[in-house]
Amino acid sequence: MRRLLIHLGNIGHLIVKELRSIRADPVMLLLVVYAFSVAVYTVATGVKLEARDLTIGVVDEDRSELSRTLLGAFGPPLFKVARVIPASAIDAEMDAGRLVFVLEIPPNFQADLMAGRRTGLQLNIDATAMTQAGNGSVYIQQIIAQEIARATAGREATSTTPVDVVVRARFNPNLDSGWFSSVMQILNNVTLLTIVLTGAALIREREQGTVEHLLVMPVTAVEIMLAKMAANGLVILVAALASLTLVVEWWLGVPVAGSLALFAFGAAIYAFTVAALGILLGTLATTMGQFGLLAIPVFVVTQLLSGATTPMESMPVWLQWTMRLISPTPHFVALAQGVLYRGAGLDVVWPEIAKIVAIGGAYFAFALVRFRKVIFA
Incomplete structure (x- = not known):
């Protein structure tokens, strides 16, 4: 001792x-x-790991009510105000790093959608920052799906499926x-x-x-x-x-x-x-x-x-x-x-x-x- x-x-x-x-x-x-x-x-x-103030450009070749709705759907805090650019400026804007995302809306997009014809959108992504690109692309797809659902349903609907998925984030509710x-x-x-x-x-x-x-x-x-x-x-x-x-x-x-x-x-x-x-x-x-x-x-x-x-x-x-x-x-x-x-x-x-x-x-x-x-x- x-x-x-x-x-x-x-x-x-x-x-x-x-x-x-x-x-x-x-x-x-x-x-x-x-x-x-x-x-x-x-x-x-x-x-910050979550997406904030992402830059996005929109090539609007449809000039329809739906395309204008999509243009206005991208805003703070997830995105900066969307910029309308011509298709010829896509490469220059993305090469210079001024835009992370560019959404191309083709001609007759709304008309084809309402008539039930097959159509599509093209999303160009600068994937240099992979986390930002991945999170941002998910947000954009969700926003587009929501706006299209509202337009096709003719009312404020957020889902076309009969199942409501309730998300509960524990331990960090604000993510x-x-x-x-x-x-x-x-x-x-x-x-x-x-x-x-x-x-x-x-x-x-x-x-x-x-x-x-x-x-x-x-x-x-x-x-x-x-x-x-x-x-x-x-x-x-x-x-x-x-x-x-x-x-x-x-x-x-x-x-x-x-x-x-x-x-x-x-x-x-x-x-x-x-x-x-x-x-x-x-x-x-x-x-x-x-x-x-x-x-x-x-x-x-x-x-x-x-x-x-x-x-x-x-x-x-x-x-x-x-x-x-x-x-x-x-x-x-x-x-x-x-x-x-x-x-x-x-x-x-x-x-x-x-x-x-x-x-x-x-x-x-x-x-x-x-x-x-x-x-x-």
């Missing part, structure tokens, strides 16, 4: 030392504040991508900054020569590692919770459905895991530049294949299993989405927590071996 207290006391003193080192680095502190405040807000308000991107940005920052701060703390000790001071002190490799991981993880965890409360809930107005305490518990375990990864990368690099080059691809791969950017289900099955086996990020994303969006409790998310613990234990063991070999050799 006495030996355990000695170890805990050493870790406590080392944590204080690490916190003082972080406080003495104003650039790093400014980066943390910016990442969890301005960056979260700008991403949530500036990166606002800002609700999603704001929380995911916090998760991304937790991953990136925990790796950077922990690895940079080790690299800084080696570059400044202060690691030799630790080697002559009565402390073990485990104590030094745990202190660096705990101090840097604590800073990121406090910043993440403050961002979730002040920026996401208060500033952006995004409701948090679940328990912040449960999220903080899972985030603390995840921060421990990625901090061990930061220590591991710090032992593989000898300079801050090398560490940065190692950290960037690791972060990019873990985030792009975590489910925070694209659904895990859209990936190949072998890649899904690989990422869930070697990376804790997919499990943390699933945990955060379950708790913060759907109000899930511990009984639902405990498998994800257990997986993060298992992967974190493997990371810590590997990092400890490398730490002893590189620092205490």
Whole structure:
């Protein structure tokens, strides 16, 4: 028991030392504040996945009442006011990027439609931005179908089928991508900054020569590692919770459905895991530049294949299993989405927590071996 207290006391003193080192680095502190405040807000308000203010042109060769109705159906907020253009201007307008969609209405469109003859419309799409093009084309087809149904029925009808489909959007009733991107940005920052701060703390000790001071002190490799991981993880965890409360809930107005305490518990375990990864990368690099080059691809791969950017289900099955086996990020994303969006409790998310613990234990063991070999050799 006495030996355990000695170890805990050493870790406590080392944590204080690490916190003082972080406080003495104003650039790093400014980066943390910016990442969890301005960056979260700008991403949530500036990166929109839904279609807004799309540009559309209409080639009206019919000049009928129905074609004018279709022209007036495209407006804010989904579309900017539709522009009537000649057919000869289609290529020039789309090549210059001034129009994303061009709808061509052929001659005698309304007459053929009312007479029951087969007719059609052509929609030209600039598919450079695939998400925007896909969402916009769906909206245009729905608008056209609705207006044609009204014209052919002669009354305000919205469907020609005997079945009414009622859509109920849960957890994000307004389908606002800002609700999603704001929380995911916090998760991304937790991953990136925990790796950077922990690895940079080790690299800084080696570059400044202060690691030799630790080697002559009565402390073990485990104590030094745990202190660096705990101090840097604590800073990121406090910043993440403050961002979730002040920026996401208060500033952006995004409701948090679940328990912040449960999220903080899972985030603390995840921060421990990625901090061990930061220590591991710090032992593989000898300079801050090398560490940065190692950290960037690791972060990019873990985030792009975590489910925070694209659904895990859209990936190949072998890649899904690989990422869930070697990376804790997919499990943390699933945990955060379950708790913060759907109000899930511990009984639902405990498998994800257990997986993060298992992967974190493997990371810590590997990092400890490398730490002893590189620092205490």
